[in-house]
Amino acid sequence: MGNIGIIGSGLVGSRVIQHLTSYSHPLVTTNHFNVNHVNGCDVVVLAHGAPHAALAAVLLGQGCHVVSCCDDLEDTMTMLDLAPRAQSMGRSLVVGAACSPGMTGLLVNHVSRAFDAMDEVHVAVHGTGGPRCAHQHHKNLAGTSVGWHDGEWLQSPAGSGRELCWFPDPVNARDCYRHASAEPILLQRVAPQLQRITARVSATRRDRLTARLPMLSPPHKEGGVGALRVEARGTRNGVRHVEIVGMSERIASVAAAVAANVAHVLATQPVTPGVHAVGAPELPNGEILDGVLATGLTLHQFVGT
Known part of the structure; x- marks a missing residue:
């Protein structure tokens, strides 16, 4: 080897x-x-x-x-x-x-077999790994997010677009927001036929309000249990179909x-x-x-x- x-x-x-x-x-x-x-x-x-x-x-x-x-x-x-x-x-x-990106691409490839045609993927992630990951999470909430919408790249402020996303137990429901992630760019390469791609991350009100400031307290050596969710939409047997897969585990x-x-x-x-x-x-x-x-x-x- x-x-x-x-x-x-x-x-x-x-x-x-x-x-x-x-x-x-x-x-x-x-x-x-x-x-x-x-x-x-x-x-x-x-x-x-x-x-x-x-x-x-x-x-x-x-x-x-x-x-x-x-x-x-x-x-x-x-x-x-x-x-x-x-x-x-x-x-x-x-x-x-x-994890996101990475595991998400594997899951998109995996669930694509459940469709005759898959045209949307919406990803959400909760949690961070080590301190560098926590700093990246903080930075991503202060930048500009990108999304793929009907063949065009759209830019939106990170921290906008609140959506309640359900993750596998024990994480359950979390408010998630757009963030400056490479996820949509890479998923568009994974599945070029997709018409819509979004990526969100869970965040608290404090996370969003302080995103453009230095971190107020040092991050933990490792975050708690994180989670990942991939929602794919498309058609199967002539009707609209949705598949949702996820994972609950430490992000690192x-x-x-x-x-x-x-x-x-x-x-x-x-x-x-x-x-x-x-x-x-x-x-x-x-x-x-x-x-x-x-x-x-x-x-x-x-x-x-």
Whole structure:
């Protein structure tokens, strides 16, 4: 098996190491100040805080496949522009390999089989992982959100668009709002036929009121139980149909499981060179999802009317 490097030793990075150890991959671990330590690795997982784009470009130039756990909108857009570099080197860069985005792409790919034609996806997430994730959540509520609506990109203020979203137990119902996430950009690559894509995150009134200020108190070492919800709409047998799937788990655990299994795939089988989103048809998404669920995570499906 190919060598895999992991940059970052926080909650996500340490759990990526645990998962990849179970696959018996030779591992090299370091922080983003000592990237020379991962020279010669076949795959490198970027599990530290944003930005990732500059480092991803260097690693691609060294002949490494790269897996990024970043969900920062601007950083993700910069990484998408690295497609010519990845293709020229014959390597792959997988962006948004985390919870949202990441697990969401796998779930969209998974539920698409329940439709004759799927045309809408609406994603919501509750909770944060470690401190860097909490800071990103804070930043995302102060930016500008993007959404895909009937073939056009729409921009809205983050923190607007309140919607009550139901998550699997024990999280249940939470008020969710638009946020400056890369999610819609990546889901549009996962399923280009979609006409509408939205992404929301749970937030309290305090979160929204203080989003443009420095964080008033330091974040916890790890957030509590988080949750993810993917609502897909389309047609089946000539009538409108809705599928809702989700997950209730610590956000860092979901992100690590996705990143580790994407890295495992890149290290063990050929993937078309370029920049890919998790869930895109160029990746073996069924195999990745099976690997994620094998870590002990459980999918929930809404059944009712």
